[in-house]
Every structure is written in C-alpha cells, then in structure tokens.
Amino acid sequence: MVQKIDDIIIQKTSRLMIPFMQLYSLYVLVHGHGSPGGGFQGGCVLAASFILMVFAFDIEFLKKKFSERNLLLFCCIGVFIYVGTGFLCILLGGKFLDYSFLSKILPCTPIMARYYGMAIIETGVQITVMAVMVSILLDLATVGNLE
Amino acid sequence: MEMIIDKFNYWCYIALILIGFYAMMAKGNLMKKLIGMNIFQWSIILFFVSISAKRGATIPILGGHGAVHDIINSIEYVNPLPHVLMLTAIVVGVATTGIALTLLIILYKKYGTLEEDEIIEELKK
C-alpha cells in the first residue's frame, strides 16, 4: 500500500538526516531535566526517524530491520525498566517508586538519587513509545502481512 | 463587553469544540467522524493548557529565560500542573486514534465502503 518512490534527492538527503535525527532524540531525552524534553518527546523524534526511512526508501527496508518479535521485545523492555525501578525501590526498603532509596546502590546523596531515578525511567518510556509507534505504522501500512 | 475581551481564550476553544462536534454529528463518512473526534480532543487539551497562563510570568523551568533569582517566588512562574496532565492526555489520544484507524481498516475490508448509510443497509439484510 505504500508506493515506492525512486527520487535521488530524497534518498540522499535522508541518508544524511536519519543519523542526526536519532542523535537529536537522545539529546532531547538527556536534556529533559534542564530544558523542555523528556521521555515522550524523545521517543516521538526517534520514531520519526524511522518513519522517514519508510517515506524515502521502500517499506521492505524497514521490515528487514524490525521483525515482529524484536519490536514486541522493545515494547516490553521499556515497561519492564519502569516497573523494575519501582520494585527495586521496594527491595531496598522504601515505598514503590520512591527514588531516594536508590542512594544505597548509586554513589550519591538521596536528593541526587531522585535525579538519576528520573533519568532511568525516562529511558524506559522512550523505548516503549518508539517501539509502539513504529509497530502501529508497520501494521497499518502493510495491512497485517509482515513476511 | 469586557466578558468577551477578558475571556477570549474560552471563546476560541469553544469554537474549535463546536467544529469538532459538528463533524462528528453531521458528516456521513466514518473517516470524517474520526477526524472530528480528533479535533474535539485537541481543543480540550489546548483549553486546559490555557488555564495555566499567568500575567507576566515566564516558562516553568527554574532559571530559564531570565528568571534567575535566589528566592523562588511562585508568582513569576507559569502553573506547571496542567502541562503535566495534558502530556498524558496527548498520549491517550494517540492510542485512541491508532486503534480507531485499525477498526476502520477492518470495516473497509468487510463491507467495501466507509459510508455510514451503506453500512447500515448492509447490516439490515
């Protein structure tokens, strides 16, 4: 259902832009503490880089990189990182999602442990959002058959 | 008269709500109803974000845009709570739109059309 367009300008420009978009998504994720950004925004920019691959090249190009099993694995890893951090805080003696108890593992004060705990869970959120958006795109564009 | 000028943001978002509502009620194509629902959803999100504005305040980042002070006064920062709640609402909107498009694909495969009248006629047979 997605037409194959063989335009050389779009293809060469996308080859240049896609790595920079992925790097920019990591920048947005890490700088979520000091400027507008965070997990959801970084995940959307990362998904946008893969959607650009579909528009510039063929959709077979993206199907070869992401099999069904790997996409589902990425979705689950993101949620697992988030809930796993919460349970780790319980195991260390605090309440669920109480990041100040992470200072027993990480070498920092309890206030900075809340800072690092937020960074860890935003990573999990980014992975899940990226995987779900690419998965919805592939399912809607190929109407189900992913061989 | 001052009611119209002081509260003009509510009037703008009410106009968007009515556009989305009319599209959901009066159009016959299912895809246009879905776009109407999307417009409705976004206008509600913008309405909530407009509640958080404050006269003469700056963005909700401490130390951003020339607001470096030693004592933090809450009257010079914009209310951050509606922004946070609307981030969740945006993601829920994305999920709803994705599943609605999937249902439209399945309906099209089964009945061959996306017009509401023709689908109801097919169901009556």
Added chain:
Amino acid sequence: MRKISGILLTLIVGVLLVYGTFDLPKFADPKQPASIYLSPKYIEEIINETAVPNMVTAILADYRGYDTMFETAVIFTAGLAVMMLLRRDK
C-alpha cells in the same frame, strides 16, 4: 435532515458552553483557584527536594510517577491491540 439536526444540536451545545463560561476566571489571572491551591507548593519545593530545574519533568516523573507508569501501560496496550487485530493467521 442530518445536516439540519446537526446544526441545531451544535448551536444548543454552543449556547450551553458559552453560558458556562460566565463563571470561569479571567484569562491569565494570577489569583485564580488553579494557581493558588497546589502549584505554589510544587514550584517552591522542587529544587530543594529533587535537583531538577525543569518543573514539568520533575512532577511527571517523580511526584506523579504512578500516572506515568499507567500511561506507558496504556500505550503498550494500544500497540498490542493493533497488532492483534490486524495480523493474519497463516
């Protein structure tokens, strides 16, 4: 028929909504109830309890972290539902 009833319903809902805005506070009023009750406590205590300058990220990930966890579960469920509805059995 559908268009006339649609316009009529839209006008009735519009009149009701405009009547509802008579009681709402003015735009960008510093003394509205939304800016008095909970948000000054958040604004003044965020940099002392967590060392994060961005208030939106701090509230989203720390004070309201439970909601963000369920929101991640919601988008995961949406991806799963699209996968289950559209994949074909061989």
